[in-house]
Amino acid sequence: MLVKMTLEEFGLVLGSDAPAPGGGSVAALSGALGAELVAMVCRLSIGKKDLEAFTDEIKSALPKADGLAAGLLRRVDLDTEAFNSVMAAFKLPKGTDDEKQKRAAAIQQGYKEAVQSPLSIARECITVLNLSQSLLGKTNPNALSDLGVAAQQAYAGLEGAIMNVKINLPSIKDEQFKTAITGELAQLLSDGREAKEHVYDYVCGKL
Structure with missing residues (x-):
């Protein structure tokens, strides 16, 4: 399993002439790293006196981030x-x-079936982005840059996953299916870009 490799081992197989892992697995890993950062920010924020007003929201976000991280990590191999x-x-x-x-x-x-894996990665990455955005101004300010990096990682995963969907679409003859997928991809990309830029602007404005 790829996820059981060390970073060095994964990097070596990724850089080899083996056809897999490839961009889809990297997109999933990128999204997983973003989700893990969100989880870290939540854990660094729970119990802070000046954040008590947001405790319930942070505690609610934490298992969501953990779940997204686990799901996206599984997709590193599934892709x-x-x-x-x-x-x-x-x-x-x-x-x-x-x-x-x-x-x-x-x-x-x-x-x-081949487009479903990267499409699922894209959907989960947008969820990580939205979760990051929802926590702005509610978490430990010392981990603000980590929340910003989380959004950047999730957006990279989103764009990467979308490219992995698009590369297979021309081979599909079902025009109705292609139209539906293309429409969803456009919406995911638009929503993701908006969330990523919102997080980036907020974080940079506070640093």
Whole structure:
């Protein structure tokens, strides 16, 4: 499992000529790091007297951040498996017309499944971004830059995941499916950019 590797080991396999892990796994890791930073900021804020008014909100955010971190970390490995269904479909027999039709249908289904992993990463990264934004002005000021970095990491994960969705969309022939996915990606990117810039502007304004 990738997540059981040391940072050095992960970096070596990432930089090798192996096709996986790749950008999708890195996007998931980036989002996970952002979520972990949010969790850290929450833990550094709970119990502070001057933040008592926000204690309930911070305590509510903490398990959400922990859950997002765990989920995105799992996706570091899951994303390497996302393209397996496509590869398996390409290996199906194509000797007869019936086999060709079944193979083509399996390939199309495989590509649809392949976009689901990075799409899920993107959705979870936007949730990390929104969580970061919701905590502005409510957490330990000494960890304000950490909250800013959390948003930057989550946004990098969001953009990376979106690129990994987009690279597979041209291979899908279902135009209705492609239109729906493209529309969601545009909204995720717009919302994510707005949240990231809001956090960045707030943090830099306070530093």
